[in-house]
Amino acid sequence: MRTLLEKGKLDSIKKKIKRMNVNIMGLCVVRWTGAGSIVSDSCKTIYSAEGDKPERGVAVIMDLPTSRTLKGYLTLADRVMQVRLKGSFFDATIIQAYAPTSECTEEEIEKFCDEINQAKTHCKSQDIVIVMGDFKGKVGTTRHEDIVGPYGLGTRNERGEKLIEWVILNDIIIIGITKKIMDLEEESWRQRSQPERLYHNQ
Numbered sequence: 001m002r003t004l005l006e007k008g009k010l011d012s013i014k015k016k017i018k019r020m021n022v023n024i025m026g027l028c029v030v031r032w033t034g035a036g037s038i039v040s041d042s043c044k045t046i047y048s049a050e051g052d053k054p055e056r057g058v059a060v061i062m063d064l065p066t067s068r069t070l071k072g073y074l075t076l077a078d079r080v081m082q083v084r085l086k087g088s089f090f091d092a093t094i095i096q097a098y099a100p101t102s103e104c105t106e107e108e109i110e111k112f113c114d115e116i117n118q119a120k121t122h123c124k125s126q127d128i129v130i131v132m133g134d135f136k137g138k139v140g141t142t143r144h145e146d147i148v149g150p151y152g153l154g155t156r157n158e159r160g161e162k163l164i165e166w167v168i169l170n171d172i173i174i175i176g177i178t179k180k181i182m183d184l185e186e187e188s189w190r191q192r193s194q195p196e197r198l199y200h201n202q
Contacts, residue, residue, distance in 0.1 A: 013061060014043050023066045026132045027059040028098040035075035039067070046083055048075035058096045058133065074122055080115040082122060093123045097133035099159070120170060131172060137163040139174060147173050 017025055030047055037046045044067035049057030056078040062070075071091065074082040079099070085092045097116050100108045116131075123129050137159030139148050147167055167174060 010040075010045070014040065017043065017061065017063065022063075024060065024062040024094070026094075026096040027061060028096075028134045030057040030059045031055065032057050032059070035081075037073070043067075044070070046073050046075075046081070048078065048081035050078040056098060058098050060094060060096050074119070076119055077111075077115045079112050080119050082119045084124075084127070087128065090126060090128050091124065092128045092130060095119045095123075095129070095131045095133075097131065097135065099134060099136040101136060102159075116166075129172070135159065135163050137161075139164055 013025070013027070016022075027047075030049070032047050032049050035048045037044060039045075043061050043063055045059055045061045047057060047059035058079060058081050060073075060081065060083050066085070069086040071084045071086050073084065076082065080095065080097050082096070083094050085094070095116065097112075097119075100112050120129070120131075138154040138157050139160040140154060140156030142148070142156060144164060148164060163174075
């Protein structure tokens with residue numbers, strides 16, 4: 001889900017969360033400035049950005065019952081943030097990330113990698129860790145042990161390979177493609193420059 005800068009966008013997302021019965025959702029490119037949290041009548045939004053220009057920014061929005069389990073959050077950068085929730089048996093740490101595009105410099109990509117690794121070091125060893133967001137990579141449909149399943153989209157690319165390497169290194173599985181899930185987890189979109197072409201991502 002992208003950009004909260006447009007008027008009425010946050011209200012639209014809150015309605016979608018309620019309609020889909022979603023407790024928590026990660027947002028990329030919210031285009032807000034600064035960092036903090038906002039509580040409304042039905043949701044709590046925690047956001048992380050840098051500087052005075054609304055360029056990137058990530059956020060996590062949750063319904064009010066879920067927000068009452070919030071133990072804390074960490075706004076690391078405009079591409080990476082973390083929230084920690086109290087669970088019945090184990091607490092959960094959620095890392096929301098937005099990777100640089102291929103047009104970005106190697107320095108920006110390395111900075112993002114450092115930030116997400118930093119977020120991972122803040123996770124408690126006994127916590128359930130969930131990493132979500134937009135990693136700009138396709139892992140494809142080729143199975144890789146128990147980490148990558150057959151339900152991905154497209155053909156595995158270089159970013160996808162690096163994502164798999166990071167997942168293996170951090171003992172994580174890519175849940176959206178090891179199990180068949182509902183179509184709402186897949187995103188279809190069109191570029192303004194090529195409106196006739198439909199893209200699919202997860």
